[in-house]
Amino acid sequence: xxxxxxxxxxxxxLSTSVSFSQTEIKAPKGYSNDIGNMISMLDNLKGRxxxxxxxxxx
Numbered sequence: 001x002x003x004x005x006x007x008x009x010x011x012x013x014l015s016t017s018v019s020f021s022q023t024e025i026k027a028p029k030g031y032s033n034d035i036g037n038m039i040s041m042l043d044n045l046k047g048r049x050x051x052x053x054x055x056x057x058x
Contacts, residue, residue: 025044027036 025037025040027033028039031039
């Protein structure tokens with residue numbers, strides 16, 4: 001009983017952490033590490049915002 005409950009709990013924890021994870025942040029070629037990371041994070045944010053407001057009306 002304990003093992004089954006623990007297994008289910010671990011499975012649920014891992015499945016939710018994967019579904020909420022972000023993509024890996026990598027600096028694009030041609031940029032320094034810090035600036036590249038910032039560009040990568042802003043591009044990721046842009047995609048998430050566009051996806052959330054795609055079907056909104058004025």
